[in-house]
Amino acid sequence: MNQLLAMRAFCCIVENRGFSAAAEQWETTSSTLSRHLQHLEAQLGVRLINRTTRHLSLTEAGERYHAACLDILQRLDQAALAVADDGSEPSGTLRISVPLVIGTLELGNWLPGFQQRYPKIRVDLSCEDRFVDLVAERFDLALRISGPLEDSSLVAKKLTVSDLILVAAPGYVSRQGLPRQVDELATHQLLGFTGSNEWRLNSARADTVVVALNGRFKTDTITSLHSAALAGLGIAAFTRATVQQNLQSGQLVQILPDYNAGQRHYFALYPHARLLAPKVRVFVEFMAQHYTSV
Structure with a gap:
């Protein structure tokens, strides 16, 4: 599993408050994002998101992991921008x-x-x-x-x-x-x-x-x-x-x-x-x- 890709998928789901909106933003399917999340949860051994047909909420572990993901991904993206922004x-x-x-x-x-x-x-x-x-x-x-x-x-x-x-x-x-x-x-x-x-x-x-x-x-x-x-x-x-x-x-x-x-x-x-x-x-x-x- 591409862990960075799964982390980005997880953050996208959280920021869009659901799979459908996140899938539209990523131009993919809800099932694809769901698989990324399932693989991530399996690797970590914890549930990150409580989800029903109408509601989505972060677990306590999910809140901590989301904050850590944002920090890591922002640092990576900023580093990439710093390299790309060469004047x-x-x-x-x-x-x-x-x-x-x-x-x-x-x-x-x-x-x-x-x-x-x-x-x-x-x-x-x-x-x-x-x-x-x-x-x-x-x-x-x-x-x-x-x-x-x-x-x-x-x-x-x-x-x-x-x-x-x-x-x-x-x-x-x-x-x-x-x-x-x-x-x-x-x-x-x-x-x-x-x-x-x-x-x-x-x-x-x-x-x-x-x-x-x-x-x-x-x-x-x-x-x-x-x-x-x-x-x-x-x-x-x-x-x-x-x-x-x-x-x-x-x-x-x-x-x-x-x-x-x-x-x-x-x-x-x-x-x-x-x-x-x-x-x-x-x-x-x-x-x-x-x-x-x-």
Whole structure:
């Protein structure tokens, strides 16, 4: 029996929480993976996985062996990558999951520069706001915007922390005037998301002011909110990273610059810190550099 192959099969079964998904990822059959597991258990003399027709769980011995397998396989793979990564240009298809805002409103800020720097990397981008299963759905990494992340089995590299700032189109400001105090927002059209009824604005003095969203327009997508702001329909809140180019080009102006509506953390998520392919490593480094400059 090829023990390393059996160890990889065992880890794949665990990571995919079942034989069918693991077999699909390996492009093999469930019975083949089952044989690898049976041979491994026979060699070790212990049961690694308790399995029924509907449920799979690690035994106590299986948990210990899985942790050891991950460590061994990651070290082997990293050693192989270190030998292969001999200074040659990173290449291959990079499959990335990103939220809608990064894949649409921010795309032009980073993708042209990345493709120019790494012409041999093909980007396969999936844009949706749900949290994907990186392993089961075969993503190399994901970018996420959120508050501080909870503990997870994934590696989370923080790219930046961006303030939510208030912005409006110059045409709106010309018609309705520029608010200079927070209480003046009550007379303005405040654009927000469906289900959100207020902003909590924080000042440099650490004061927090609650402002009711009284505008005539709400939406459930950030792209339509952005379009409404650009069309001069009112004042909206976006991360500075999202509207940086709009501010630089004069399409939007910042409102009440001493206040923000909170902060959002930008993360790169990937399964293993010690198992980064060159194409993943350079992308994470590029995005960290990109957001540092915003």
